[in-house]
Amino acid sequence: MKKEFNPLRKMNRRFVFLIPIFSIFFIACPYEKTEEKGKTPLILISMDGFRWDYFDKTDTPNFDLLISAGVKAKALIPSFPTKTFPNHITIVTGKHPENHGIIANRMYDPVFDEFYYIGEGSAPVRDGKWYEAEPIWVTAEKQGQTAMTMFWPASEAEIMGVRPTEYFVYDGSVNHNERIDQILNWLDYTPSKRPKFLSTYFSHLDDAGHNHGPGSEEVIGAIQEMDRSVGRLINGLKSRNMFQATNILLVSDHGMASISPDSIIFLDDYIDMDDVHIVDWSPVAAIRPKGDVNSIFTTLKNAHPKMTVYKKGDAPARLHYNNHRRIQPITAVADEHWSISTRENFDKGDHSEGFGKATHGYDPKYTSMGGIFVGHGPAFKQEMDGPGFSNIHLYEMMCKILNLTPATNDGSLDSIKVFLQN
Numbered sequence: 001m002k003k004e005f006n007p008l009r010k011m012n013r014r015f016v017f018l019i020p021i022f023s024i025f026f027i028a029c030p031y032e033k034t035e036e037k038g039k040t041p042l043i044l045i046s047m048d049g050f051r052w053d054y055f056d057k058t059d060t061p062n063f064d065l066l067i068s069a070g071v072k073a074k075a076l077i078p079s080f081p082t083k084t085f086p087n088h089i090t091i092v093t094g095k096h097p098e099n100h101g102i103i104a105n106r107m108y109d110p111v112f113d114e115f116y117y118i119g120e121g122s123a124p125v126r127d128g129k130w131y132e133a134e135p136i137w138v139t140a141e142k143q144g145q146t147a148m149t150m151f152w153p154a155s156e157a158e159i160m161g162v163r164p165t166e167y168f169v170y171d172g173s174v175n176h177n178e179r180i181d182q183i184l185n186w187l188d189y190t191p192s193k194r195p196k197f198l199s200t201y202f203s204h205l206d207d208a209g210h211n212h213g214p215g216s217e218e219v220i221g222a223i224q225e226m227d228r229s230v231g232r233l234i235n236g237l238k239s240r241n242m243f244q245a246t247n248i249l250l251v252s253d254h255g256m257a258s259i260s261p262d263s264i265i266f267l268d269d270y271i272d273m274d275d276v277h278i279v280d281w282s283p284v285a286a287i288r289p290k291g292d293v294n295s296i297f298t299t300l301k302n303a304h305p306k307m308t309v310y311k312k313g314d315a316p317a318r319l320h321y322n323n324h325r326r327i328q329p330i331t332a333v334a335d336e337h338w339s340i341s342t343r344e345n346f347d348k349g350d351h352s353e354g355f356g357k358a359t360h361g362y363d364p365k366y367t368s369m370g371g372i373f374v375g376h377g378p379a380f381k382q383e384m385d386g387p388g389f390s391n392i393h394l395y396e397m398m399c400k401i402l403n404l405t406p407a408t409n410d411g412s413l414d415s416i417k418v419f420l421q422n
């Protein structure tokens, strides 16, 4: 027979008579509830490149469990450009990329005279000078809460003089179970050391999407693998009696769109490549003319029907992509499914972005760029399927859940409070 948890079983029976007295005290004590709320951890999980419609591609019993008892948005709308670092930093700071400084995965800073790039072993990723907004783990630590990160872009950097209490430098070879088990181990710390904010990150779906395309069997396999990882977390929390007392926020940074070698815009068909530096390639090319900006801009502006070209300062306001020194004088953006390259690079098979079956980075107006938002736990409503919203609001949401005073940011609680209990 299944034994029910009985708190009286071990209690010395001589003290049983005290229970009614203590009960009255606890009911009357206004701090009890706040104290409980104060202890609820928040686990932020990112599954890179998880497109909003992937849940429908295969059986996902563990995602379903979170969704059916929690909240889900139709999509999480990414910020421009729809790349990993700009969006992960937006999620944890609530600022548009032009306001947090990570305006691309690859950037040139004219003041530092240095390049920023991502990937394992990247030194700039670990250098706090690149980040100009306060991530949620810094807000938490500054306000006396403990944060621990089992990967999150930039969590390995000291930002504004603060680091998570425990963190790991990114190593994509750490297997998925180990990432989940590290989260569970941290939750096993004694209450005084236990983190209140935790994060983890998986690139598995992004890799499968790039290499095999969003419609592939490999993406279906990767969705199932991610579902198993969430299942491991749910079971680990349940075995600790913590599942209902933990807030889980599952997000992704962007979606994925197929590309093809037949849909390439060759810049060297229009300009002499010796006249420019290309800081970042595709689908958003960051172009730094060596001489006159206007002549290159005028040539590229009407060059190809599948490419939109902005001179710095003239990008539409909705993209929030004008005001940072790391934004180059000319930004060329390919339409969905299109890539930017040169004939020379393409013929050599040399592509800075890799030339897979799919990519992202495009204008967030394309539904294919939409990511996911799922929330489960005491902070969230139940059984709610809500509208899509911009990822700039997640920082405010997390501050509310963690009871933190947010730093200045571009999001608003009003835009997302519909998903929260109160």
Ligand code: AMP
Residues within 6 Å of the ligand: 048, 049, 083, 084, 085, 105, 118, 119, 120, 121, 122, 125, 151, 152, 153, 154, 155, 170, 172, 201, 203, 206
């Ligand atoms: P993207 O193609 O824009 O989705 O970038 C995904 C890539 O970002 C992953 O495949 C990783 O190589 C890289 N990445 C993710 N997290 C980190 C990190 N913390 N440090 C360095 N590179 C990272």
Ligand code: ZN
Residues within 6 Å of the ligand: 048, 049, 083, 084, 085, 206, 253, 254
């Ligand atoms: Zn990504």
Ligand code: ZN
Residues within 6 Å of the ligand: 049, 084, 206, 207, 210, 360
């Ligand atoms: Zn990617």
